[in-house]
Amino acid sequence: MGENSTIQYNRAKTWQILLWPGNTCINSLMGILVMFSSYIAVGGYGLAVATAGLIASYSRIFDGITDPLIAVLTDRMETKYGKIRIIMVIGFTIQILAVLTLFVWGIGQGLVFYTIMTLIYYIGSTLSGIATNTGNTVMTNDPQQRPKIYRWALTYTTIFASLLSFYNSTVLFPKYGGITNELLQELCITFVVVSVVLVILALLAISEKDKPENFPKKSSGQRINFKDAWLVLKNNRALQVLLITGSSDKLAQQAAGQAAIATIIFGIIIGNYEFYGTFKLIEVIPTLLVLFYVTHMAGKNGTKKSLIKWTTISMVIAASIVVFMVLIDPTQISVATVPTVIFVILYVSFHATMIAISACTQALKPDITDYEFYRSGNYMPGTVAAVYAFLDKAISSFGTTIVAFTIAAIGYATVQPQPGDPSTPAVFWVGMFLWMGLPIIGYIISLIALKWYPLDKEKMIEIQQHNQQYREAAAAEANEETSKKISG
Template sequence: MKAKTREINTDGVQYRKVSNARLILAMSHAASIGCFTSAIGYVSYAANLGFGIPILLVGTLMTIARIFDGITDPLVSLLVDRVNTKFGKLRIFMSMGWLLESVSIMALYQWACGRGHSVLLFMVLYLLYYIGYTMQNMAGQMISPVITNDPKQRPMVGVWNTIYTYIIAIVTSMAVAVVLLPRFGNEYTLELLGIVAKLMIAISFLFLVLCMIGISPIDRPENFVKSESQHVSPKTMLNLIAHNSALQRFVIAATSDKLAMQITNQAIISTVLYGIIVGNMAFSAFLNMVAIIPSFIFAFVSAKYTGKHGSRDSITFWTRICIYVNLIFVLLMFFSAHTAIAAHPVAMVAFVVLTLLANGLRVAVSTGTSSMLADVVDYEAARSGNYMPGTVSGVYGFIDKLVSSLGALIATACVAMIGYTTTAPQPTDSKTMPIVIMGTFLVYVVPIIGWVLTLIALKNTPITKEEMVEVQKKIAGLKREEE
């Protein structure tokens, strides 16, 4: 069975496309790995409750693990770009990664949790998770540049990636906050963590199967053949980092945003915002569920905008609006600083409207970012003659994870500054001014800093709409020369 691809001629370039159904199935990878991302978000509670690790030390251990995660990216990417079996490569690495992640989550949340084991065992199991995550994620990131290079369809890869990620995050958080957490008195317990682990693994497996069905026609040796002159090595990576200005600027833009998201997505920070400042933990899941529809609208609008104006202009356009919205959020937080937002009708309405808008705008930025990473892969192929999606993703992932590894440390250190040194914040805690100030800073001010860095980094990037047309022409010329 061959992939049902078709070629179109635009701007003098032959672009390849796949059917929408094929694209939707292939990008279900994002849902599969998103389940594990949601599950590992509760690891601070597993460490504190199940292994007896103080919350401040948990932040340090999580930072070490994220650094380790970053180191595995270039190592795995080198392996991925070198392996090319008759069964392809993507499905092999996805399956191996899924298995390691599943074993790790079950051990962390149930098999070894609450049995008096040491910090050392916790770290071994936690690092095992990141090895598996890297293998599955690295293979998934290669889907985008391989499946299509059409500038109008490529943003749709980001759309479906975002939709899957968003739905999984919403559904899983709602399942925990609305269904499971109330059953345990709104307290995180070891039994709750065990249920979370089994649920996430089961859902992840379903989407893994769907993804494999979608990529089976493109996951073939002929789609990953390198030229005889291409040899992927650590030296290749160094050359990539030193001389690819598009990658350099993309990394600054993407990692600054990612660090902010890593901080705000920590479970303890969600507890601070919704459980304490807003005053209704369950409402967070409901609000995120309601936000699905406007976020999808933003995703498709952003895809159209990206296809018309290019990934750079799309990212910078939506990023500027994000900054304005978060500034309004800061004012709202201090307007309702002395009472729970849920108890103030005007503040609550404003919070809901702004949250829906902010979620949609983040999806719009994410759509452009996904498209730009694939553009960077093609830019490198035109620049050096080497088509190596795994290596480009690995280099980006390495730097991205080194920076974003600070997220957990920053989050735990900040909550420790307001008194949470040995225990984690709980939804039943009282609202105080230090909590409001710290919560506002972490959730709304830190992202603004990241977005400003994004605008600065992308100002002179070579990834423009016009330049990418020339890139595709050059790649086509290189292919003709090899033939």
């Protein structure tokens, strides 16, 4: 009997699949903006580079701690209007007010004010993340559709991030003559405007799915509690593997994605920071082509299989980039045709595979939520995602610390790297290590851990069949109790 004849999947409409991922894009865009917070901390609040790095790290640890605490409460939440939209609006409002305060309204207020506003931002980020992960799970459980949610989320993120990077490096940077407070303020306002549009579209997309019947109650009849969060971590092997693979990759991405690293690579080693914005536009189309192909194959062959394949490919490309940069004069990139073409091909390929890996990794989360429902009878998408986020953020938070202390060791203790600074051997090798070395290490760890990931395509079919039977039995029992009350 075919898969589709035995399982009645909860499918989403095409327009919902297209619009809902805008909510994921908002979190990604806010994350990109916050990566510039070290610049505003140093230039706007008078902090040392290392101090800014420590605040960023400890703030992400705080963010991780609040994830399971808030998620347990939101998974217990019951209203006749659902829950996702309420959490979305509260979280998004906190986020935009916090970033506007940090980047625009609060300049010059000092260390304590900066730290408090950063922590408030992460409370909003936690709520937004819970809404996103819960929505991703209830939107659809069709294995053909789920990867498409992450396809479109990363499509929007890639396009908007590239356009904003181009805007930053080719419009704002020449306008202000450096990465200044004024540049960051204008960039912040632009990010906020884009995010407001995206959140309105996402609210429309999730409204049909955000209903009480889409949130099954705990099998025992009790409410979700903190013990359940611990049992998820203790007993769910799929989540344990995701923690290792996701956090190792995130640690590398957090470090390599810091604004200071882009400045070191393009503004110092290559010596042409404006090329960075142009380059970000060049990589959009190839990235989207790879992303669409990989998410299509993930829906066809299973996410685990695709993740292993593309992690291996990305690791090989990253190593090739380091070798290429060692063998040539990097200042010829963007000047001479041959090194420019080779660099563009290599780095565009790396970025495309990195985005594809991220889509596959994120697509594991709703599968793990369904697996937990299958395993324990507890449906708690927010808690499952938050337990992952707690440890993921605690580990990946050290990415900013690694960057801060590493660049401080080569002379950037009180100022951030600026385009045009001298390119020394120390700057080169630190740049290579943070830019490509850490991702390679993360990929190796991921490949080892994925050998123990239990949720392949066949297992997910079994899980969805079981969960469908459970839901049908629960619905029949509820109807029977209702009939008894009416007849009584």
